[in-house]
Amino acid sequence: MSRVTFFIAVPALAIPVLLSGCAADRAGNPGHEPRTAYGPDEHILIAAEDVEWRSGPASLPDGAQYAVLEGDPGEDGMFVMRLKLPDGYIIPPHTHPNVERVTVVSGVFHLGHGARVSREHASRLPEGSFTSMPPGMRHFAFTEGETVVQLTSIGPWEINYLNPADDPRR
Numbered sequence: 001m002s003r004v005t006f007f008i009a010v011p012a013l014a015i016p017v018l019l020s021g022c023a024a025d026r027a028g029n030p031g032h033e034p035r036t037a038y039g040p041d042e043h044i045l046i047a048a049e050d051v052e053w054r055s056g057p058a059s060l061p062d063g064a065q066y067a068v069l070e071g072d073p074g075e076d077g078m079f080v081m082r083l084k085l086p087d088g089y090i091i092p093p094h095t096h097p098n099v100e101r102v103t104v105v106s107g108v109f110h111l112g113h114g115a116r117v118s119r120e121h122a123s124r125l126p127e128g129s130f131t132s133m134p135p136g137m138r139h140f141a142f143t144e145g146e147t148v149v150q151l152t153s154i155g156p157w158e159i160n161y162l163n164p165a166d167d168p169r170r
Contacts, residue, residue: 039078044070053084059159061168063089069150073157081151090117091141092166096133098154104129107147112140115162138162 046069053065057073060066063086071079082105085091093115102109104125111131112122117140124144125131133139151157161167 040070051082058169059167060091061089071155073153073155075155077155079153079155079157081153081157083149083151085143085147085149087143087145087147089143089147093117093138093140093162094166095136095138095160095162096153097158097160098135099132101132101152102130103150103152105148105150108144109147109149110142110144114138114140116140117142 051067051069053067055065057064057066060083065084067082067084069080069082071077073079073081085107102111102125104127106127108127109125109129110119110122111125112118114121115138119142122140122142123131164170
């Protein structure tokens with residue numbers, strides 16, 4: 001067997017072995033979590049007009065509404081939550097212990113980094129925009145018009161305000 005044939009043949013033969021291992025893991029081999037640990041047991045479909053809005057959450061300043069679409073923000077695991085925020089709404093500087101992914105569904109969401117709200121240094125995120133923030137990133141937000149954002153994160157969801165006086169739970 002020539003050297004070139006060897007380098008092509010060995011990786012090609014390894015691919016089915018690797019793929020069969022992946023399939024076996026998904027089938028429930030001991031030591032591996034089932035697929036449902038990362039998603040729902042059943043199909044979830046929520047039409048926009050069927051989203052059930054509630055006041056809160058209590059960890060945000062008054063005026064916000066939220067709807068949990070998947071998972072439970074108070075429990076371990078992935079969740080999806082929407083926030084409906086009125087025009088001019090401000091979320092003071094804060095951090096989260098887990099990654100936070102935000103998609104702007106409607107309106108305009110302004111996102112800034114740092115320990116102080118600085119409108120001049122915030123990024124303008126119109127409808128359809130997306131951001132993903134690492135754990136511990138200091139940030140703040142404010143809205144332009146009524147704005148709906150969708151958060152995807154890992155629970156339990158926490159918001160830790162940099163200035164304790166900004167925390168509405170106190």
